[in-house]
Amino acid sequence: MKLVIAIIQDEDANILTDRLTEEKYGVTKLATTGGFLKSGNTTLIIGVAKEKVNEVIDIIKDECSTRKQIVTSPTPTVGTTGIFVPYPIEVTVGGATIFVVDVDQFLKY
Amino acid sequence: MKLVIAIIQDEDANILTDRLTEEKYGVTKLATTGGFLKSGNTTLIIGVAKEKVNEVIDIIKDECSTRKQIVTSPTPTVGTTGIFVPYPIEVTVGGATIFVVDVDQFLKY
Amino acid sequence: MKLVIAIIQDEDANILTDRLTEEKYGVTKLATTGGFLKSGNTTLIIGVAKEKVNEVIDIIKDECSTRKQIVTSPTPTVGTTGIFVPYPIEVTVGGATIFVVDVDQFLKY
Ligand code: NI
Ligand code: NI
Ligand code: NI
Numbered sequence: 001m002k003l004v005i006a007i008i009q010d011e012d013a014n015i016l017t018d019r020l021t022e023e024k025y026g027v028t029k030l031a032t033t034g035g036f037l038k039s040g041n042t043t044l045i046i047g048v049a050k051e052k053v054n055e056v057i058d059i060i061k062d063e064c065s066t067r068k069q070i071v072t073s074p075t076p077t078v079g080t081t082g083i084f085v086p087y088p089i090e091v092t093v094g095g096a097t098i099f100v101v102d103v104d105q106f107l108k109y
Numbered sequence: 110m111k112l113v114i115a116i117i118q119d120e121d122a123n124i125l126t127d128r129l130t131e132e133k134y135g136v137t138k139l140a141t142t143g144g145f146l147k148s149g150n151t152t153l154i155i156g157v158a159k160e161k162v163n164e165v166i167d168i169i170k171d172e173c174s175t176r177k178q179i180v181t182s183p184t185p186t187v188g189t190t191g192i193f194v195p196y197p198i199e200v201t202v203g204g205a206t207i208f209v210v211d212v213d214q215f216l217k218y
Numbered sequence: 219m220k221l222v223i224a225i226i227q228d229e230d231a232n233i234l235t236d237r238l239t240e241e242k243y244g245v246t247k248l249a250t251t252g253g254f255l256k257s258g259n260t261t262l263i264i265g266v267a268k269e270k271v272n273e274v275i276d277i278i279k280d281e282c283s284t285r286k287q288i289v290t291s292p293t294p295t296v297g298t299t300g301i302f303v304p305y306p307i308e309v310t311v312g313g314a315t316i317f318v319v320d321v322d323q324f325l326k327y
Contacts, residue, residue: 001208002322003208026206028150028206030152031140041246047206047208061327066327095327097244097265097326098324098326099324100321100322100324101210101321101322102210102320102322103210104210104211105162105209106207106208106209107205108206108207109170109175109204110317112223112317112319135315137259140248154223156315210319212317213319213320215316215318216315216316217313217316218279218314
């Protein structure tokens, strides 16, 4: 038995937990406050049989892939006309940090 | 030293943490959001000497036993008389998922 | 790779996470509810290379040292004059509980 601890972005949390649940993995979502570097992350802990660890990692990679996203800058700059114009910027979202830890003893009842 | 990670139902959390504290175990309660399968669960982490792990597991089993509970259905059905009548349903509450993890190094100061 | 799990007081959390981030450690802050013994604690998980564990522990000790603090008692007692007078009391704040756990597999993408 292994414990997979995955730190992912909030916006990927629901899709990932739904997918893991469909595939019969037991997932617990921890409230993660104030990721200061990447704000808005979620920590999942997933108990998983040793031989299923790679499958779980593949699912996390699939659902939490890093990708570029165009967002509108939250603080509009003043354009040459003197009017505030929001402008689009490209940000990287998604990604995951995964720790796999060995489990001495596992009980569920 | 071992780390016991216990995922239990919210309603058992206070009784269990009180009991563990009385018996001098150090417990930390993590806010667990949106257990989607079992909504409303709490994750406890308990640092415990190797030879005390079974005692802690026994306490968790004692305080978080699975049991049947009669609840009134939240969405009343329409009775034959045309009146909405809430009806009692039996649900299983309690239970725990427990992971025991080996600790390399433990410090408290 | 090791996982350092540190339970510290809320008031030390920002300074510690800032310091660890400056020194390029990846920190995740978990919301910890209702520490019943020490109310208001925070749990940090820090993924760290084996040879850096002692450095991280030193940083935690430095930023979360136990120290005495004079606080005004929250429930003022009635003085001899019959007037409620707040009085200063000395409390111990700070400190940390640290678990270091071995990591089987570590991924970041
Ligand atoms: Ni997908
Ligand atoms: Ni009992
Ligand atoms: Ni300092």
